[in-house]
Amino acid sequence: MEVRSYVRDAPIAPKKAQLLLNEIRGKSVAEALALLRFMPARHARMIAKAVRSAAANAENNFSQEPRNLRVISAWVGKGIRLKRMSPRARGRADIIQKRRSNITVAVEEVER
Numbered sequence: 001m002e003v004r005s006y007v008r009d010a011p012i013a014p015k016k017a018q019l020l021l022n023e024i025r026g027k028s029v030a031e032a033l034a035l036l037r038f039m040p041a042r043h044a045r046m047i048a049k050a051v052r053s054a055a056a057n058a059e060n061n062f063s064q065e066p067r068n069l070r071v072i073s074a075w076v077g078k079g080i081r082l083k084r085m086s087p088r089a090r091g092r093a094d095i096i097q098k099r100r101s102n103i104t105v106a107v108e109e110v111e112r
Contacts, residue, residue: 005054
């Protein structure tokens with residue numbers, strides 16, 4: 001049974017989050033957490049928290065064995081955009097968009 005966890009409006013651009021999620025998709029939960037722990041990206045902690053949350057949901061709500069869990073899918077969607085103004089020459093302004101993400105991680109118990 002697939003168990004999910006969500007991170008809503010994470011302060012990371014969707015493209016950057018997708019790079020991290022591509023690395024953990026298909027791996028066991030322990031291996032995914034080990035990869036995220038040693039990644040240089042500072043947002044890897046946020047994704048690791050989502051993986052731990054999905055594993056805890058599977059263990060507590062559905063009595064699945066944590067050692068047999070595998071990340072079967074992980075994807076990111078676009079969240080809200082914060083729009084900020086940046087002053088430019090001649091009294092003009094540029095709009096700077098600070099993108100946010102909605103991250104979903106799904107784990108499933110795999111028979112060994």
